[in-house]
Amino acid sequence: MLETIEAIRLTTPEDLPGHHHGFLESIKDRLDALDLRPVTLLQPRRGYSPDFLSPPPTTAHPRFEDELARIEATPLDRVAGDIARSLRETRGAADTEVGRRLLGDPAEALSLLTGVIRDVWREVIEPVWPKVRALLDADVAHQSRRLAEGGLDRLFAELHPQLRWRDGVLIRAGGGDEHRRLAGEGLLLIPSAFKFDQVLVILDPPWQPTVIYPARGVGALWQSPQTGELAAVGRLIGRSRAILLAGLAEPASTTVLAHRHALAAGTVSQHLTVLRDAGLVVGQRYGHEIRYRRTPLGAAILNRTT
Template sequence: MPLHLHFGQSDLLRCRFAVSPLWETQEAVRTLKRPDGQGYHLPWLRRVREVARGLDLTSVWLLMPRTGHTPDFLGPPPIGPAATFEEEIAAVRATDPEVARPDIALSLACTPGAADSPAGRAMLADPAAAVRELADTVERAWRALIEPDWPRLRALLEADVAYHSRRLAQVGLEGLLKELHPRIDWDPQTLTLSARASSHRRRLDGRGLVLLPSVFCWPDVVSGFEEPWQPTVAYPARGIGGLWTAPAASTPEALAGVLGRGRADVLHALDAPASTSALAHLLGRAPSSVSAHLTALSAAGLLTARRYGHQVLYERTPLGSALAAGGRDI
């Protein structure tokens, strides 16, 4: 059954992209339990298996039914275009227990027997304690599962935003929305998300829409935030197929001979827009060294830079792409 989001004229002016480390943490926790969402993430799952066994995620999993409602306060729409995890988890901890209780009850009702389980009864009896426990659990999951890889994840998500921002300029909002996922369609003034468990309609009423690229929501597209949350659609980010693969075996020697090894490695690694920290993480180099190479390549007209939130993303110019392609060993 479909979800219909009805836009007014002001909503069209209030659509924005955002990146959320809290959302990725929640969806990573969900991925540990859902077999249909593990395909692209199997290398990550194998790597985190042992550390995941050391986490007690029972309370969060209880509120993640196979189909149905997960509490909105636990993974709310991003509070800014590039908020930190610390900012987002602080917002979760500040949830009013009177808001949390019905949200928890709605989620528990989606799993037979969950509300009557000892954990379910405890959450409903003391929602303030439930909020604290859930926030603590999500923070431990962030530290163990996501934070070590966040530079790589953030680079991919920000590259998706950069790509779709360009597409917005090229094809407009209608064209962009249809490109995000096969289950998204657009009729004049209405976004329709198909294949949901139930039919639902919501008017945006001037709030606009947050478009949230996500690594771990694959293969789904997700929406369902109710009042008072800003409507949000989370969709699989571009490029997740190669996210956990090892970098290319080596930089072509011909390219290294022209640019020098360090600069050639940086240019070769920029298959998608990335920040200094993400490239340093990928290449195993000091950020200061990578930054110097990026500055030199930009000055030579091989890279361009654009700011996204607190990050600066670098990408190849046509000249840089031609040089990188021409430097492949034959």
């Protein structure tokens, strides 16, 4: 359910699809046939999106039908309250035709939303779910090994660059003022393929406290450098460098690139040095970190060989 909701978010003009761009382009006809506005209107870039649309899963391998049933069983007063709260985050949203429908009868609004989600699952996510699920399972296996080898310190040290673990407190860099003392409730960690650019948290009761983070290796999810569109540039500069160059649709730091492409930070640094010396990327300082972006020459090589 979470992956379906986040895939819908990537179709909005406010969100950059990043390395999902090619995938979304390949299914553009299917997306154009769907009216996604009831869900996208409740997905402000910064602000509240209703938690009841993607409740934290209760099992390691939930079925879509079971998760949809949980949404359909949401109390209608919560549906009405969460929708009103979300629409307030976007100026003018409540005054649109779709906004007025969502603010009307909460039972009808819930049916409208679940209908959109069901259609996107069937048309967009379900056909590629084995590939996405394999990525998520690989992340869980990797993080489980790190937890077993070094406890929470080792796990959170590299779970994601936006997360810091200090004195028993997990901190999300750039987060708001929300906080929640677990008091024995436990914390659910969920890797995501389509939420690739930032860490999300679910803190409001009655939901299980949850951290949603970009899955390790998500940058290579749709790429086949040996036989696909990156074959030529891969032969020119090497497979890993081609993947890194193609993945720099927007500036990113070494640590982010290492997580995104499931590579060691030292390896990424070496590749970036070669790409920089060749004039294909350039580094710029953002606060305390260096972020790399493609140069016009790097973009031209990709465009010429793909």
